[in-house]
Amino acid sequence: MTITFHGGDTGRWRVHAQHTVKGDALPPAARVAVADTDSDAPTHPAWSLRGIVSNLRYTGKDERERLAARQEGLGRRQAKAAALIPIRKDPRWWALAQDERRAIIEEQSRHISIGLEYLPAIARRLHHSRDLGEPFDFLTWFEFAPEDEPRFEHMLARLRASAEWRYVDREVDLRLRLDD
Amino acid sequence: MTITFHGGDTGRWRVHAQHTVKGDALPPAARVAVADTDSDAPTHPAWSLRGIVSNLRYTGKDERERLAARQEGLGRRQAKAAALIPIRKDPRWWALAQDERRAIIEEQSRHISIGLEYLPAIARRLHHSRDLGEPFDFLTWFEFAPEDEPRFEHMLARLRASAEWRYVDREVDLRLRLDD
Numbered sequence: 001m002t003i004t005f006h007g008g009d010t011g012r013w014r015v016h017a018q019h020t021v022k023g024d025a026l027p028p029a030a031r032v033a034v035a036d037t038d039s040d041a042p043t044h045p046a047w048s049l050r051g052i053v054s055n056l057r058y059t060g061k062d063e064r065e066r067l068a069a070r071q072e073g074l075g076r077r078q079a080k081a082a083a084l085i086p087i088r089k090d091p092r093w094w095a096l097a098q099d100e101r102r103a104i105i106e107e108q109s110r111h112i113s114i115g116l117e118y119l120p121a122i123a124r125r126l127h128h129s130r131d132l133g134e135p136f137d138f139l140t141w142f143e144f145a146p147e148d149e150p151r152f153e154h155m156l157a158r159l160r161a162s163a164e165w166r167y168v169d170r171e172v173d174l175r176l177r178l179d180d
Numbered sequence: 181m182t183i184t185f186h187g188g189d190t191g192r193w194r195v196h197a198q199h200t201v202k203g204d205a206l207p208p209a210a211r212v213a214v215a216d217t218d219s220d221a222p223t224h225p226a227w228s229l230r231g232i233v234s235n236l237r238y239t240g241k242d243e244r245e246r247l248a249a250r251q252e253g254l255g256r257r258q259a260k261a262a263a264l265i266p267i268r269k270d271p272r273w274w275a276l277a278q279d280e281r282r283a284i285i286e287e288q289s290r291h292i293s294i295g296l297e298y299l300p301a302i303a304r305r306l307h308h309s310r311d312l313g314e315p316f317d318f319l320t321w322f323e324f325a326p327e328d329e330p331r332f333e334h335m336l337a338r339l340r341a342s343a344e345w346r347y348v349d350r351e352v353d354l355r356l357r358l359d360d
Contacts, residue, residue, distance in 0.1 A: 002313070052311045057237070060279035099240035102278070131232045131311050133182070 023170030051127025086136035109162035203350030231307025266316035289342035
């Protein structure tokens with residue numbers, strides 16, 4: 001399933017903060033539309049980022065079962081806050097073998113375990129972009145209740161302090177709200 | 181890097197055998213063109229299959245080093261024979277966690293180790309297609325000297341007899357030759 005995030009003047013999600021964490025910025029956007037078909041695309045977006053919901057790349061069977069037992073889907077009624085965090089990793093990352101990347105992600109950085117601690121409050125969907133020739137490698141989408149945003153910040157701070165994040169060379173952080 | 185294989189009446193590689201191993205056939209083609217840009221595309225191909233040369237998905241560091249020490253590149257002067265083997269795996273495969281797929285590929289099926297035994301004679305490049313919404317999940321391209329085709333057959337027979345191949349639900353086998 002290919003998802004496109006369109007930033008611009010239209011879309012269901014209102015941008016309430018847009019922050020460049022590392023590398024080049026994205027043009028400013030007032031709203032974000034999340035489209036799963038081309039026909040949903042707005043006419044003149046400021047930017048469009050595509051990604052694919054694909055198979056698991058690092059998650060093991062036990063982790064998958066723990067995640068499945070705790071996680072809830074997107075679109076929950078109380079989840080009126082969201083974040084879109086596009087990330088690119090540097091060429092050193094992509095030259096690593098599978099076991100080296102897995103060791104950095106989980107054994108060193110506890111990426112999967114940290115995400116698990118914040119379930120079910122912080123729902124998450126990962127979109128893979130690198131193989132599409134996109135400017136970012138991943139687009140991570142999070143949904144949560146607005147009162148859980150401090151917990152979300154805490155989770156992000158832990159991930160950004162990890163060994164894995166030393167390979168991130170571009171990152172933008174967009175915070176979004178659904179209007180009542 | 182995106183590569184497109186075009187089957188039809190034109191292209192550098194002459195098809196000397198086209199065989200459907202499992203599932204639906206591909207329309208017959210007399211020649212195959214390998215294109216790394218859209219401008220190289222023939223006008224009316226019988227079929228076009230796209231794939232991406234991407235990062236390693238299962239190969240570990242030690243395996244990568246053993247492969248790198250033995251493998252040779254594509255385009256060797258003596259490599260006038262090639263094979264294009266498009267494969268699709270069934271939904272059960274893609275629902276497995278990373279460690280389950282890795283265990284089937286290598287610990288049960290010895291896919292990486294078997295490939296290593298045939299290096300440097302059988303050069304290989306894997307193209308990932310599934311995330312592009314293509315009809316196959318992988319396009320594997322092999323190049324070898326025509327006198328090594330029996331060794332190539334032997335390698336394929338071992339892989340097709342493996343636990344991993346029980347997840348393959350579509351496979352086509354094209355054998356190609358460069359004209360002198």
